[in-house]
Amino acid sequence: MALSQGENLILQALQEYLLAVSAQKQPNPPDLINHCLRLEQLEAELASQINPRLHHFLESKSYRKAHDFLTALSSSPLANPKNSAQSCAR
Secondary structure, rough: OOOHHHHHHHHHHHHHHHHHHHOOOOOOOOOOOOHHHHHHHHHHHHHHOEEEHHHHHHHOOOOHHHHHHHOOOOOOOOOHHHHHOOOOOO
């Protein structure tokens, strides 16, 4: 299934957040507060338009799970109908 515009915005914000988290051990690490505020803002604005499971992950601040959920959705065979045909070998 293709991601909606809102889901794409959330996925991008999640990717930026996770990059900032991975840089926390570097000298002068990026501030995570702005990333968290952006994710909270998107969750509040798009709550009624997004998948309930994604909303749950965002609401409970499970950002890695939210990222993995959206990544799985965007890469599922249903997202690309050309690749959805499977053969049965007998």
